[in-house]
Amino acid sequence: MYREWPFFRTVIDNVTMVLAKSDIAIASRYATLAPASTRPLWRLIRAEHARTRRQVKRLTGEERLLDHNPRLQRSIALRNPYVDPMSFLQVELLRRKRAGEPDCDRPLLLTLNGIAAGLRNTG
Numbered sequence: 001m002y003r004e005w006p007f008f009r010t011v012i013d014n015v016t017m018v019l020a021k022s023d024i025a026i027a028s029r030y031a032t033l034a035p036a037s038t039r040p041l042w043r044l045i046r047a048e049h050a051r052t053r054r055q056v057k058r059l060t061g062e063e064r065l066l067d068h069n070p071r072l073q074r075s076i077a078l079r080n081p082y083v084d085p086m087s088f089l090q091v092e093l094l095r096r097k098r099a100g101e102p103d104c105d106r107p108l109l110l111t112l113n114g115i116a117a118g119l120r121n122t123g
Helices: 006-021 024-031 036-060 070-098 105-119
Strands: none
Touching: 006 036, 006 070, 024 036, 024 070, 070 105
């Protein structure tokens, strides 16, 4: 179906791109900001993320996500070292803002814009 139906292939290719841009380790840092009561939900999200990655690779026949698009694969690999520190900084800024520290809004907006630009998303 993936090879023969262009619409389905496009949907799966878009899912593949999103999965390739996502980083469950960084997402785990954001999850630490959530209440403890959400931990069971976070375990489900992590498991579903891993299962989706496996199934997409099985469906596309690829060993790694985006093997069919090496240019995008390389682009993501090259920009992650620049985007990841902004994500770590954003988690810390969110933690500080929630603790009531002043003057976090502007740096938070800058990390939002920086991450969105790095991932080439709208934010």
